[in-house]
């Protein structure tokens with residue numbers, strides 16, 4: 001069983017079986033978006049919710065393990081475990097406090113309530129093709145990740161599940177170095193590690209890229225893939241940002257959709273950029289347009305066929321990008337979204 005992927009430029013799965021199974025582990029949460037001292041929106045959050053939205057919309061079959069309290073407000077396709085004596089995890093996102101933990105102007109996140117962690121015994125014992133460890137509020141424990149690498153062929157991890165710590169007084173999110181996270185000894189067994197450019201400062205990319213495939217997202221600039229001696233820049237899609245929440249999560253969803261469909265890693269990362277860019281144009285969960293999804297499916301199949309026939313060449317990702325770009329514009333915003341677009345949640349990215 002190969003857990004570590006080959007270099008991005010070489011990787012492809014020409015005959016990926018249909019219905020590959022994905023396991024998503026991470027708590028749903030309530031997100032409260034605050035600007036100028038007022039609540040501007042309350043939405044369903046948690047990386048697991050954004051990721052399953054992308055996977056479900058792309059017809060990739062997935063199982064989700066998540067915990068919430070009795071106060072959980074949303075109807076979701078994948079039922080969470082309800083912990084009677086706890087509340088749902090809640091994050092407040094402040095868009096006007098200016099500076100985050102490492103000095104960047106960004107949203108400031110506070111975890112104001114935390115549901116229980118996800119234990120190995122909460123995770124089914126069956127096998128999965130792909131696992132995604134995507135906690136937001138400290139719910140993934142080292143033993144949870146250990147179980148995931150046991151039962152999944154390949155595991156993708158969002159570094160935010162591993163390096164976040166929470167201020168005991170106000171719940172502000174702070175980050176610790178990956179080496180001090182308590183997860184470091186398991187990381188040689190994972191396939192993919194995803195970090196935003198701010199989070200990447202808390203790991204040694206040069207070291208990690210020899211253990212797994214590292215993807216570093218960089219907002220409107222797209223992302224970079226590091227694996228062994230390969231480094232690949234993957235271009236972004238132009239977007240009109242309203243709210244950055246969930247961009248990294250939807251990116252990871254798109255990446256995994258691409259991988260399970262059998263795309264090469266850089267092409268799967270381009271699909272990640274695609275779904276990330278749509279997400280920033282919405283407050284909360286984006287509802288993907290059916291025509292857009294159909295077009296994306298067709299382009300993915302076309303791209304796979306090209307690779308299988310070996311008629312694609314090294315620098316032709318531009319063509320895939322150019323063919324996906326018009327698909328974005330088949331998205332139709334609801335009147336509410338359009339209204340919010342005018343105002344937007346500003347944060348300098």
Ligand SMILES: Nc1ncnc2c1ncn2[C@@H]1O[C@H](COP(=O)(O)OP(=O)(O)O)[C@@H](O)[C@H]1O
Pocket residue numbers: 195196197216217218219220221222223236237238239240241244245246247248249251272273274275276277280349
């Ligand atoms: N303003 C933007 N314009 C276009 N694409 C964006 C924008 N912001 C984010 N994205 C896409 O979403 C991905 C993840 O966003 P990023 O902000 O880096 O992650 P996170 O939400 O984890 O901080 C980016 O790599 C990019 O592809």
Ligand SMILES: O=P([O-])([O-])O[C@@H]1[C@@H](O)[C@H](O)[C@@H](O)[C@H](O)[C@@H]1O
Pocket residue numbers: 029030031044045046047048050091109136160244245246247248249250
């Ligand atoms: O915006 P992003 O970094 O991709 O991911 C976000 C998390 O950082 C945040 O803790 C959570 O409350 C949001 O719902 C979303 O999951």
